[in-house]
Amino acid sequence: MSIDSDILIIGAGFSGIGFAVQLQKLYPQATYEILEKADNIGGTWWVNTYPGCGCDVASHFYSFSFELNPDWSCKFAPQREIADYLLGVARKHDIPRHVRFGSTVQSAVFDEITGTWVVTYVDETGSLQQKRSRVLISAVGALSVPRECEIKGAERYQGKIFHSAKWDHSFDWAGKEVVVVGNGCSATQFVPVMSEGPDKVRNLVQFSRQPHWLAERPNPTYSRTFQLMMRYTPLAMRLYRFYLYAMMEKDFFGFYRESGGRIRENLKRTQLEYLKRTAPEKYHEALIPRTEIGCKRKVQDTGYLACLHRDNVELVHSDGIEEITETGVRTQSGREVNADAIILATGFQTQQVLYPMEIVGDKGVTLNEHWEKLSSGSAQAYYGTCVSEFPNFFILMGPNTTTGHLSVIYSTECEINFSLRVLRPILRSLYPSKIWSAITYPFSGLFNPAPNTVAVTSIAEQADNNWIQKAASQLVWATGCSSWYVDARTGRNTMLYPDWQFNYWLRSIFIPSRDFVYGRSPVRLPAEGKESRDQRRDRRLVGAGLGLVAIVVGLMVHGSQIDLDLNGELGKGFKEGLNRVRNECLARLCSPGIGWKG
Incomplete structure (x- = not known):
């Protein structure tokens, strides 16, 4: 072994x-x-x-x-x-x-x-x-x-059904009818892509359960000049990275339930204004969350709100899916929605x-x-x-x-x-x-x-997690919304x-x-494989090291029988070598462990 x-x-x-x-x-x-x-x-x-x-x-x-x-x-x-x-x-x-x-x-x-x-x-x-x-x-x-499909009837569906995290690239959506389940981060990224261009879907029906706060997200491209500046200007990348860190870290102020209320109100006002000027009015009720901003992870808008204006996109929020049929889905009101594919954007476990x-x-x-x-x-x-x-x-x-x-x-x-x-x-x-x-x-x-x-001690683990739960209860995440943050x-x-x-x-x-x-375990196993070059060299030094120790000890014990001045040059060399060995041994033996257990 x-x-x-x-x-x-x-x-x-x-x-x-x-x-x-x-x-x-x-x-x-x-x-x-x-x-x-x-x-x-x-x-x-x-x-x-x-x-x-x-x-x-x-x-x-x-x-x-x-x-x-x-x-x-x-x-x-x-x-x-x-x-x-x-x-x-x-x-x-x-x-x-x-x-x-x-x-x-x-x-x-x-x-x-x-x-x-x-x-x-x-x-x-x-x-x-x-x-x-x-x-x-x-x-x-x-x-x-990924979360598996939890909608009844999935086994009898005749089309393609897959999770966004396991995208089926054999599916060509051009001119097809598609049902999307979920409206989180992934769905808001792929729905705009599927619904535009010459290869767009014929019809896409998206079923949402809970709305998310969507934030405007410009995504500027970096010019070659900027890239060269990042590469060759000393500390440029470090300073830019620190700037990004500072801009994101300050957002934590808004997570405090009490003191962060004003910050959240300002963010809420900004995001509501953006949503109302970007999304179709008929979907405002479906898109505006009833939960505290920050309670769930914010979703950054990559063109999703604007794509809801397209004729081939429909958002359904008040008539959930009852079951999957052979040809699509049936809603709670009895509506039949045909689909060539059902895409699950339902998150992860x-x-x-x-x-x-x-x-x-x-x-x-x-x-x-x-x-x-x-x-x-x-x-x-x-x-x-x-x-x-x-x-x-x-x-x-x-x-x-x-x-x-x-x-x-x-x-x-x-x-x-x-x-x-x-x-x-x-x-x-x-x-x-x-x-x-x-x-x-x-x-x-x-x-x-x-x-x-x-191993960490049980007391330390429990104390750390008691602190975590107490601290988390003072933040906006604990205001009651359904989130993948919370069990x-x-x-x-x-x-x-x-x-x-x-x-x-x-x-x-x-x-x-x-x-x-x-x-220390009762038994210590050796590593598998051959010795490295350094290990072979160390092993060859064993004889020399032990020989040195034996010579020095012999001279010290029998010094009176041999006319050798230990204060001379040779004697000093021997004593230096012995001191090095002794110090190394003491350092190894006396090195303090953390919470040592024999």
């Missing part, structure tokens, strides 16, 4: 690639693999390819801080450009060779005896495989599992974190059982990343890590930095200094005080971090040592 890799990452989207890059920078000797269910790098930006797909955060901020891109074509980049950016980052850092594509993880079980994770997955051939790693990183994201994977931690406790015990089944984690009873396990884009006003890439980078800081004692023990490796190599199996497991079963906010994002960043730097417990 052996370790396949030090770290196993599930997912090759922004969070998975970001973690791999930082791991390589800090611990170049560490081994890692990435399991990705898709056939390429990119995560949600590779999978979501519906017409008009794009980002609602400015591209210069919706990108890695360590890989700024001066060549964005416009302020809000389209899907293809974002996917190409992420793939370029991965190739630059030679990450694709670590990725196993077409690999769907089924389960991950923590082995308490060896302090390792055993991950079971289905590979691209359909075969069941297993990998064993010291650390497990979940980087699957929050928007990875955000409350089923890591679904459908089964994660099993200490003592056979599953992640869902853990959450059922602590939070009535709602997902929670310390810093949105660590879960007690699940050692060496980190969730990127986990519970309460997204924002209603900023870039999720920002918070993901904070999580990555946090995770690597927590893992530092373990990773440093795997790749110690050359001197220590040479001296202790023969005894590494017997004499290794370094930890190989780490409808428990009323708990499981998605958003209820504080300023610069505070989230500060928490990734200043980590309370009392909140974590480091330990």
Whole structure:
């Protein structure tokens, strides 16, 4: 039995690639693999390819801080450009060779005896495989599992039915009749595209359940001059990025239920004016929300309101779908709507974190059982990343890590930095200094005080999440609207971090040592594969190191029998070497652990 890799990452989207890059920078000797269910790098930006797909955060901020891109074509980049950016980052850092594509993880079980994770997955051939790693990183994201169709009668429909996140590119909508279910971010992007141009749909009927606040969103293109300025002017990109951050971060003032009321009123007035001058009057009632602005994530208008003026677009809000028929849908009033295709824009299963994977931690406790015990089944984690009873396990884009006003890439980078800081004692023990490796190599199996497991304490996890729920209750998200931020079963906010994002960043730097417990498993497994060149060199130094120690000890013990002045040049050299070995040993043995557990 052996370790396949030090770290196993599930997912090759922004969070998975970001973690791999930082791991390589800090611990170049560490081994890692990435399991990705898709056939390429990119995560949600590779999978979501519906017409008009794009980002609602400015591209210069919706990108890695360590890989700024001066060549964005416009302020809000389209899907293809974002996917190409992420793939370029991965190739630059030679990450694709670590990725196993077409690999769907089924389960991950923590082995308490060896302090390792055993991950079971289905590979691209359909075969069941297993990998064993010291650390497990979940980087699957929050928007990875689309909501299935919940309308009765779907099985008898004769046309095409698909979710916008799984767009069927074999469907040619030109001259066709289409039904769209939902009116959130994705629908407001693809409906304008499908309803215009020479290849437009003949008729598109959109059924909405709850209206969203829509904000005007100009999307200026960047000139070549601007791109060159970003590339060659010192600090230009950094300053522009900070400007974008400041403009978005200040929006958090409006989230406070009491003090943010005036800000929300001003925003409401602005957005109502925009809606009324842009959308047809007959749809105003259907488009104006009854909920507080900010309670749900705002939707940025990419031409949706204007497209409602077109003769081939109809918005239905007061006559919902009763069932799907063989030829289309039947509404609650009995109206029959024919459709060549039904497109679901119904969002994602955000409350089923890591679904459908089964994660099993200490003592056979599953992640869902853990959450059922602590939070009535709602997902929670310390810093949105660590879960007690699940050692060496980190969730990127986990519970309460997204924002209603900023870039999720920002918070993901904070999580990555946090995770690597927590893992530092373990990773440093795997790749110690050359001197220590040479001296202790023969005894590494017997004499290794370094930890190989780490877990957040249950007290710290619960305290952190009690604070999160209390803080969230003071914000506009808790004003009663139906939102994917909130678990409808428990009323708990499981998605958003209820504080300023610069505070989230500060928490990734200043980590309370009392909140974590480091330990050693009864058995420590070796890594699989051949020794590296450095490891072979270190092993060859063992004899020399031990020989030096033996000579020095012999001279000190039998100095009276040998006429050798230990204060001479040779003696000073021997004593210097001995002091180096002694200091290294003391540094290793006395290095304090965080919440040490023997």
